[in-house]
Amino acid sequence: MLLADGALAVPLGLIMVVGTFGAAMNPNQVPAPRPLDALTFVFVGLAIAALPARRVLPLSALAVIVAATSAYIALRYPFGPILFAVAVGVYTVASRYPVRRSLPAWALTAVALAVPVTAVQFEWQRWLVELSLLGVFTTAFLAPWAVGTAVRLRRESVQAARTERARDRAYQERLRTAQDVHDIVGHGLAAISMQAGVALHVLDRSPERAREMLASIKATSQDALDELRATLAVFRAPADGAERAPTPGLDQLDGLVNRTIEAGLPVELVRTGEQGHLPASVEMTAYRIVQESLTNVLRHAGPATATVRVEHAAAELLVEVTDTGDGPAETTDAGQGITGMRARAAAVGGTLEAGPGRDGGFAVRARLPVELR
Numbered sequence: 581m582l583l584a585d586g587a588l589a590v591p592l593g594l595i596m597v598v599g600t601f602g603a604a605m606n607p608n609q610v611p612a613p614r615p616l617d618a619l620t621f622v623f624v625g626l627a628i629a630a631l632p633a634r635r636v637l638p639l640s641a642l643a644v645i646v647a648a649t650s651a652y653i654a655l656r657y658p659f660g661p662i663l664f665a666v667a668v669g670v671y672t673v674a675s676r677y678p679v680r681r682s683l684p685a686w687a688l689t690a691v692a693l694a695v696p697v698t699a700v701q702f703e704w705q706r707w708l709v710e711l712s713l714l715g716v717f718t719t720a721f722l723a724p725w726a727v728g729t730a731v732r733l734r735r736e737s738v739q740a741a742r743t744e745r746a747r748d749r750a751y752q753e754r755l756r757t758a759q760d761v762h763d764i765v766g767h768g769l770a771a772i773s774m775q776a777g778v779a780l781h782v783l784d785r786s787p788e789r790a791r792e793m794l795a796s797i798k799a800t801s802q803d804a805l806d807e808l809r810a811t812l813a814v815f816r817a818p819a820d821g822a823e824r825a826p827t828p829g830l831d832q833l834d835g836l837v838n839r840t841i842e843a844g845l846p847v848e849l850v851r852t853g854e855q856g857h858l859p860a861s862v863e864m865t866a867y868r869i870v871q872e873s874l875t876n877v878l879r880h881a882g883p884a885t886a887t888v889r890v891e892h893a894a895a896e897l898l899v900e901v902t903d904t905g906d907g908p909a910e911t912t913d914a915g916q917g918i919t920g921m922r923a924r925a926a927a928v929g930g931t932l933e934a935g936p937g938r939d940g941g942f943a944v945r946a947r948l949p950v951e952l953r
Contacts, residue, residue: 600660604616627662627666646666646689671725674725682725763871845878851891858897858950870888873888881906896950897950918944925947
């Protein structure tokens with residue numbers, strides 16, 4: 581920052597030095613200015629030297645510039661580009677501080693410069709004209725103050741928008757994680773509940789079958805725990821060395837279907853069309869829709885079978901889960917399941933329909949737009 585401001589001070593300083601010589605040669609200044617001497621460039625040099633510190637110490641830099649300029653004017657040196665440094669200092673203060681601090685700084689600057697100007701050049705015979713000129717002189721520094729204030733407000737607006745976007749991304753991530761937890765835990769518990777029921781039913785008549793069900797419960801619960809840990813890893817600190825598991829997609833549907841079959845629900849997986857490279861968000865959405873649909877079948881359909889159809893079309897992915905169970909007479913969004921699936925589909929630009937199937941049972945159909953590559 582100091583180097584950048586120092587680079588600005590060099591050309592501006594040259595302009596101020598050369599311009600001071602030019603102002604001294606202006607024959608129209610009234611009253612006649614004091615001739616240039618070494619002290620002239622001491623004040624000009626102080627104003628230039630303060631510029632590199634203008635963003636590190638804005639108020640201090642402005643104070644040095646104003647003090648040097650006021651002394652320059654009070655000693656009746658010719659009006660010149662030394663005032664450029666004042667404009668830069670006022671702009672910097674306005675761009676760094678709120679109005680409640682920058683406006684008093686501008687006012688003090690105007691007063692500090694108006695006093696020597698009045699003492700040196702004010703002619704009481706032309707007091708009305710002189711007052712007008714003095715007003716123009718002091719208010720001229722309102723322009724850099726206004727520009728600096730506008731720049732600061734714009735910067736704050738951009739920062740606020742950036743913060744709001746970051747907050748929204750964090751909220752969407754938490755919402756997505758909550759939906760994932762709902763799907764993972766719901767599916768796991770539904771499968772475990774059905775397996776436990778079967779184990780209890782055959783415990784006395786077929787201990788071996790009960791043992792198989794208990795082993796299946798163990799495997800199902802372990803799978804659910806592993807997936808839950810991977811999903812919640814996003815909330816761990818990066819320093820703990822934990823890595824998130826790959827985002828679930830269509831390549832994991834076979835494992836999901838197998839776990840559901842082990843839970844006691846016969847499921848058929850039908851794939852059609854040529855599978856291209858799909859966006860990860862679409863694959864995860866399709867996986868979660870199938871997972872939640874099978875969970876609902878486990879919970880609500882009773883004795884039934886289910887069919888999962890995944891069709892790869894030219895511009896969309898069609899996902900359908902149907903069952904032969906005792907589906908509800910009409911669709912309801914009261915629960916989190918269907919509402920969450922519909923929200924997932926909408927998040928990737930798709931649609932989802934859920935309701936009674938054509939041949940009884942219940943059906944969930946999702947259309948997810950894709951761009952195959």
